[in-house]
Amino acid sequence: MTKNTASRAAARRLPLILLALGGVAGSFLLGDRLSFESLAEHREELLELRDSHYLAAAGGFVLLYALAVAFSLPGATVATLTGGFLFGTFPGVVFNAAAATLGACAIFLAARAGLGARLAAKMDASEGRIRKIKAGIDANQWEMLFLIRLLPVIPFFVANLLPALVGVPFFRFAVTTGLGILPGALVYTSLGAGLGEIFVRGETPDLGIIFEPRILLPLLGLAALAALPMAIRALRGREPV
Template sequence: MLPLAVILAVALVGGYLLRDVLGFEALRDNRQALLAFRDQHYALTVLAFMAAYVAIVAFSLPGALVATLTGGFLFGTFPGVLFNVSAATIGAVGIFLAARWGLGERLAARMEAGHGAVKRIKDGIDENQWSMLFLIRLVPAVPFFVANLVPAMVGVPLGRFVVSTFLGIIPGGLVYTSVGAGLGEVFARGETPNLGLIFEPRILLPILGLCALAALPIVIKATRGRKGL
């Protein structure tokens, strides 16, 4: 339980102490200093930004969305999206490993040795791991923290988790990184960015299309199973 306890403790303390530091207002007020530092020390800025992003995700600190916007603001849509997705994936791996070392291995083993509904759920997840992993990444309603914990609890291999996380968060990461890339104009007008952009039909419908594509193997397997019955 120690890894999960550490994450929980840091999340609680960090959420209280850093709620103002990691907010949108902090980015707006310090934007000129950040841009000046980036221009003078580009490589160092990339490393510092990614380290901060990894810590935010790994310890479930507030400000992950603002960090994504910052990546776009500082580095543009590209390579900003690459920095954002890479850092978020590394941080997600931290939570995944903490959960697996804490409760995941024992819980997965217990589910595997179980009977009845629990065993059927575990078998269903195992048979459709790739589809399930991509679905929980693509569906906007699934919290990022939950999407990191669930795979650890059902015994998903680390490599499969890394690949599905990196690829699965690219669509949403690309949307918010592009919003961050346009923050200069938003700041100049004294406005606030539209963070609900991902739920607009022109953005949401393609993502839902990807969700349907990810779910297709599950549907096909279920249909074949019923025909076999």
């Protein structure tokens, strides 16, 4: 490897390295602040800021949420609750989904630049089982991308990283992320919109609400619809046009 080639490779990996380092540092420095207890403690100041500078508060919230996602900091669920608490179910869900999508896109682009492009090219050039796996992924990208967003068991960071490593186009990733996270974002945003009463009672919200049957079953239904084209193609035994 020549010096110029090594320099270019290092430059491609730099964004991913910075995100990783920022995530580690942020987890140590901000871990205690990205919590429900912190939100409860500072809720009055946040509401006052929103009421006096609504546009700045909305823009700042989206930016900070996006950065938290990009650096994979803990507390993404609390951030979603905060969006609902400050801005209501609507437009709070729009702010939450936009911020999460922006942060996810940052991880995707950094991973694709640092590792994904070369790895996907190697998979395309390989033979045997590896190539078949890559061909299967390429044939069902839309469906698989929606599935990993709709199923609440897939960690958000994993769902951002894996598509970059298998050569998913950025447009498909961005669209499926923005639309796929909406159902879950709506659940937690609406929960956040009711935090005022929870604060008054001195309670904490049930963050496991998404696994309750009344929430989980519709999400699984959407996931089944997303998987339906793959099942039909498998039954027909042919590749999509």
